[in-house]
Amino acid sequence: MATLHGIGIPSRMLIDGLPGDQLSVLDRAVQYGDGLFETIRLAAGYPCQWQRHMDRLILGAERLGIEMPDTALLAAEAAEVTWGQHDGILKLILSRGEGGRGYAPPSPAITRRMLLTYPLAANHGQQWRDGVTVRYCQTPVSINPVLAGIKHLNRLDSVLARAEWHDPAIAEGLMFAATGELVGGTMTNVFVWDGRCLLTPPLDRGGIAGTVRGLTLELAARLGIDCLVTRLDRAALDQARGLFLTNSIIGVWPVRELSGRRFDLTHLPWTLLDRLYSAACTAG
């Protein structure tokens, strides 16, 4: 652990129900990125939006043909690994388990469960209040309709996009398909506000269907705010009156500046954003 750098060091780790941080090099997560993950906000000692995370994990496991562990077992392990932690982050990784050489999934395969907790970043919450600065990324999103939407472990496109900048003042980068259509941020979903209506890209070719994205679509409908899932390009972003980003750890980030263009944050639909922020960080 002495050589570890980055924005967070895990507080506690549980692999297949046992404390520890080691796994076999033969695990298919190592060999092929053959697995799934969820990154879950902890608030008041509970995982927020647990059911949405489990729903996405179940969908991902179906798509990859990985046997899904009992969600009650995952909940029990989540309770154990987060015990005594009030706020923070729970990362849950499922892999197809260990296998021999070659792409063919082992049969039977024994799904491996890895749970890690992290503290929240020191400046957590500040960007919700102040808004964030965002850039455009050059790295294109990987396009594969079969893998689109699920939170699998093949994340080199986001890694390379996130490596494009080092300026800590820039919070996020927007990613496009090589064809020019917006897909999302490196770690967020994107909503454009045109003054009357929300617009967000479909995730049928690439990107991740965020839990807070789902929540946004539901809350908008409940508040009578139209939300159109539609293909968007740079021109659509240039015409936006406002923009916000969602993910399960941050909840919502209003965008203050995109690639040099400043936005008036008061134009955003704050009734929705306020509800979204508290809903995203509520246990249940």
Place this chain on the structure above:
Amino acid sequence: MATLHGIGIPSRMLIDGLPGDQLSVLDRAVQYGDGLFETIRLAAGYPCQWQRHMDRLILGAERLGIEMPDTALLAAEAAEVTWGQHDGILKLILSRGEGGRGYAPPSPAITRRMLLTYPLAANHGQQWRDGVTVRYCQTPVSINPVLAGIKHLNRLDSVLARAEWHDPAIAEGLMFAATGELVGGTMTNVFVWDGRCLLTPPLDRGGIAGTVRGLTLELAARLGIDCLVTRLDRAALDQARGLFLTNSIIGVWPVRELSGRRFDLTHLPWTLLDRLYSAACTAG
């Protein structure tokens, strides 16, 4: 190891120069598939086409921004882990090493080296003599121009394609982009023979630039056989007089049957194939 299934169990493993098979769950290969690999044929106690494998690894490391270890160190570790093994397979995995939470590469990052050896499959060589049966896969290849060609660890497209069949009589499946163009097999590169000329797909959007693919292009040029790198679709495959597949472990597989259509193997350019097979399995 008792629960391990699949086509091969490693004979020996070396992680960062030390015997062992465990690594941290915080390794970015586990978290994001953030790394590269090479699968190298051992013959007469030596790794075949070592320089081609190193060249591809160097290119991949540049593309991902991963610090490349000294190839002399990798050669020394390869010699250590394969010591006393006459024939077999050496798998070499490089990851970006351990990191904190989030896609941003850790700085500094300490590249992790993982070397594993495997025995050859029991029926190795038989398919070179008899030819193989091949099918079409439904799973599309992941498309990303920035990741195309290199042998990175984001391999879920090949995993899902390989999971489409269980019939051991089928040796390989051909994969296409969602747009319909042929990219390659799940673990091979594809060459079409039209009777006068070789055709093989470009790898500018997806797929892996195989070491034996490179060797094929060079040997064909030396033998005066035209080889066209060009986009191919199902129709082009339907018009093929013959077909062969290449990879670093098998060398060459002539295709006897593709999705029910049988080929006369005598139509293939055997001068090339014979040289290719021995060159692919030669130390150097």
